[in-house]
Amino acid sequence: MADVTQTPPQPSESLALEVPIWQKRIRLIWRQVRNNVALFAENPIGLIGLGIIFIYAMMIVIYPLLIGNVWDPNIYHPVVGIDQSLPFHPAAPSSDHLLGTDPLGRDILSQLMFSTRTAFILGIVASTVTLIVATSIGAVSAYYGGIVDTIFMRTADLMIMTPTITILIVLGALISLDIFDLAVVIGLLSGLGAATIIIKSQALTIKVRTYIEAARVAGGSNFHIITKHIIPNLLPISFLYMMFTVSAAIGIEAVLSFFGLLDIRMSWGLMIRTTEYSGYLLDFSKWWLIFPASLSISLLTAAFYLVGRALDEIVNPRLRKR
Amino acid sequence: MRRYVIRRIFQNILTFFLFITAIYFMLDAQPGDFGDIYLSDPRLTPEMRQTLRAQLGLDRPVHERYALWLYNLFQGDLGTSYSNFPRDVLDVIIERAPRTLVLFITATISAYYLGFVAGKILAWRRGGFTEYSTTVAGVALYTVFLPWFALMMVWFFAYTLGFFPIGKFLDPVIWRGAPVDANYVFHRMLVSVMITSLFIFASFSFARRLNPGQRRITIWLGVAIGLGGLLLYWITTGVGRYAFDIAHHLILPILTLTLVNFAGIMLLTRNSMLETIREDYITTARAKGLKDIVIRDKHASRNAMLPVATSFILALAFVLDGGVITETIFSWPGMGLTLLTAAQVNDIPMVIGALVFTGFLALTAHLIADIYYAFLDPRIRYT
Secondary structure (H helix, E strand, O other): HHHHOOOOOOOOOHHHHHHHHHHHHHHHHHHHHHHHHHOOOOHHHHHHHHHHHHHHHHHHHHHHHHHHHOOOHHHHHHOOOOOOOOOOOOOOOOOOOOEEOOOOOOOHHHHHHHHHHHOOOOOHHHHHHHHHHHHHHHHHHHHOHHHHHHHHHHHHHHHHHHOOHHHHHHHHHOOOOOOOHHHHHHHHHHOOOOHHHHHHHHHHHHOOOHHHHHHOEEEEEEEEHHHHHHHHHHHHHHHHHHHHHHHHHHHHHHHHHOOOOOOOOOOEEEEEEEHOOOOOOOOOOHHHHHHHHHHHHHHHHOOOOHHHHHHHOOOHHHHOOO | HHHHHHHHHHHHHHHHHHHHHHHHHHHHHOOOHHHHHHHHHOOOOOHEEEEHHHHHHHOHHHHHHHHHOOOOOOOOOOEOOOOOOOHHHHHHHHHHHHHHHHHHHHHHHHEEEEEEHHHHHHHHHOOOHHHHHHHHHHHHHHOOOHHHHHHHHHHHHHHHOOOOOOOOOOHHHHHOOOOOOOHHHHHHHHHHHHHHHHHHHHHHHOOOOOHHHHHHHHHHHHHHHHHHHHHHHHHHHHHHHHHHHHHHHHHHHHHHHHHHHHHHHHHHHHHHHHHOOOOOHHHHHHHOOOOOOHHHHHHHHHHHHHHHHHHHHHHHHHHHHHHHHHHHHHHOOOHHHHHHHHEEEEHHHHHHHHHHHHHHHHHHHHHHHHHHHHHHOHHHOOO
């Protein structure tokens, strides 16, 4: 270690010091970001996805502003509100209720906007768990190999074959799952499964690069190499898998609340469940009961999936157009 | 090849063992125990409860109970279902598993076949409006909220157009006074359709060895004889209209599950084809002046098949989940619906039984996919 630091001064040292190293780094990162943004913008599919996500994100911002000021909480509350001025519920869309009311007299638009936050929280928590679990396990099992690798890869094989929704149906029926429990379970299931295998195969290609050798020669510990050299290089592909996890998590939550197996107050899936047990499920003349929620689930799932696909083309250059 | 298959079978048995162990301990860790369902009667004294617990074996430590359960499982005894009392779990599974298998196998095969063909054509026509619209449609189908999509199918095909019945397995009005029960007809349907498919498959593989002129005729003849024989068999049995009723109920769930799975395969085949098209041997084939369609079908698509076969292993869980949802929406009384209803009424033996069946199905499909993969890619066999 000492020998390495005592190298004779380089002739270009004065030249290199004119620009501090952190500025250079920032410039490099900035250039990379700009390139990637340009690549992303080339692809209209990714932009559509981003647009949909932005619209729903705006709903989260607008909702708290609306509910206290414009909308009376007694009428517009997503769970306990009721509009008693209308004689019959579910009421068709009107100027008061832009998307009508549900069979219990609650405003659909208010429910829709309130549930957006639930969907985003779920997606973000689940994908963060996936990111942490998959990246660390992928890096560790690629770096060490041997018995660690075998254990995690066999676990991943098992997880891949586990039908997530089926298992969660059983869990949801037996114990009470709230949104955070569900997010953590989904994150763990997807983080230990397919994502780990793909991230590990990426880590294997990084492990044999020369800069890892260099770091080891310079005396870097295993921990240092994994955290400072391998994991940062895995982040792009992990981020890609975050997008797919968000997409899956929103879909799973919707299915489970549609079956009535979750312990939550309001979500898109629950809105459809309300429609179901009120007997309006196949009555498509009352479209505002089932279409807004179902369409939101499908759109937001598709949006994250599309962004993931567009990112895939950046991370994986072979998919690009020539 | 044989060594590879034996090794895979051994590994799969091990995975299955791990899976059922995980299932058992996961359900054992739930609050309350199996005994609480029998023990909720307030007239039972604490002593009687204790005796009942002892009789049910609930007072023993968990590893002993697990060993006993495993022993019983390999004896073929999965316990008694609470919600279908006094039927055995295995009995219920034997009745309902074929219904799920039909849904699963038919939908999977048709989804993979159609998806592969569509993806192949899509990749060949790169760029322009067709590509974007098909990709968007594919993504929409792939990420659509499945219960809603199934409802739309019911609403459109069954409720508005009236082509198909709305859910359920059979129409009780037609079946009133039927000489045979539904399982009898259904099992015969399965066997006859399986024989027909085998016959048609055999005629296809026979036709491949003939020259192109005779090939077409042989294939058409094989299909005609197969379908004709099937039709003739059902007309002569006299229960044909009951079989038709079940088949009529079967179409819409299969269509829904196929459409949903089809999109993912199509998108994947397209990506895989796009990578294959850049290989040197495609350029060589072009330079030789081969027809476009020959290059696509014989040179590109066969090599693009590998990732699609891999994806089947990855998508297996997705297909099984889709099956549970589809069965629920269509009230199709298969294993998925059984699992959901059993879970909702805390029928633990039935839940475990259904999960064991699901694990078994997943592993068998996985094994078949593995063998098929080794058949496609010699590199797997010899390592």
